[in-house]
Amino acid sequence: MNELKDRVAVITGAASGIGYAMAERFAAEGMKLAIADIHQPSLDEAAAKLRASGATVLAERVDVADAAAVEAFADRVFAEYGTVHVLCNNAGVAIQQLPVWDHPLENWRWIMGINLWGVIHGIRSFVPRMLASGAEGHVVNTASMAGLITGSMGDSPYGVTKHAVVALSESLYRDLKTSGAAVGASVLCPGWTGTGIIANSDRDAPHPSGAAGSVADLPGVPDVYAPSYVAGQVFDAIRDDRFYILATQDDFLGWMKMRHDRIEDGRNPAVPRRRP
Template identity: 40%
Template sequence: MTDWTGRVCVITGAGSGIGAGLARHALQRGMKVVCGDIDEAGLQDLAKHAAKTKGQLSTRVLDVSDADAVADFAEWVYAEHGKVHLLFNNAGVLVDGKCWERPLQDWRWIIDVNLMGVVHGLHHFVPRMLQQGEPARVINTASIGGLLGGGTFMGPYQSVKHAVVALTESLYRELAQEPGEVKASVLCPSEVDTGIWRSERLRPAEQQVKLGESEQQFHEALANHIAAGLSPDEFAVLVFKGIEAGQFWLIPDTAFMPLLKMRYEEIEQQDLPATETKIDFE
């Protein structure tokens, strides 16, 4: 087991769900943890946990869709700690529904948070990580939905998660050509009990969208199924095991592998997408 004591861990989207679980586990492992999230109340809860455990935690309200805010965040982190050993570009929201009916502002929201939030993290942290002269790893949170074929009503979410997967594969190859020891991994959660299915809570009331009946039924059924999955704390343990093993593909739940194989067989055989396949994913 890797000794993480005293090393620096930066996590976006740490106010709830997977990000909070990762933060709690990193604190347990003795890391200096720096967390950003737009959810100030969530950060306050995390700070209370750190105080009880005497962990080294710093928090900052952060909107990852704002490039300048992420630049300031990175400047602050390096002014405080001088290095980053684990960077989790984890902040994310969920937008579902019929792809042609979802308002364009909702498409912009999920693209700006789930994809551009990762891009902003890479842009403002990776150059510094390459220069710090110590081993480090960038972990971008995608989803099992970023590997599987497009699911009904999941166009906005899966589109950006597929983009994060491809971006991280490119990042891995590009980092391999650079001097230094900075690596990359893509995290693909599946059934983890998080608040992502209630992402609308983070938006002003006038921007919240009411789904159609069939879409809402799908949303609630899948949200309830996911809620029965791993806790964020259980999931974080598995994530760190994968990191310590040097894995690029961080896919703790391998139950979806048969579906992934089916998808690539479908592509290879140039079949039409199945319209009745039921896919459950985080």
């Protein structure tokens, strides 16, 4: 997509972090915004700031784990704007670290409902209408570098959802290309990024762990990228029709290559050390 001015961007999980940074970046290009988040006060604040900068903003509280809620959001967006050109299925949560066998079923259902089903619901509610319009468009699904490496200890539900989003996005890309659609697709795999995902997730988690702060506050995490950097990578990928958006540190790229090498060589996975 070469021309984004006056086009419409939909972003879930847009009240903070990468989602809000994408909204800012798209607004700077003159795009109209439809933003969604589950936390109403944060959503209201984000919408107010974006409008103050001159952006046209439709904002709605949406639980992306609820298919009917996402469908209703799509109804409202298409009723107000008539079309959608960029869809960012970005809403996501993290979870307390436990061995895979100790995570309660509620943990699995909660994180899969948001991180995986939220993306599925976004695709099902928006993409058919985007295709029907015949207009040029692009879909960005937010995964993580956790979806491309061997999972670290304790965050297995998160890693499972992010691997699934990568696979889902690859399937979406294939289906769009083989059908000759004017809509492209990308998968966003950020590394360490300065967001509030830890505290925000813990607020609504079925089993809160008392976590606070952001990724930048975790011990042993160097070189944390700003959400605006990741948003810039997303913008460039949409313009260039680039599928893999690896907005990440070199360490993650090395771990990704090591995983692929071990698979190719038939070796067992490397077991990462727990963060200090």
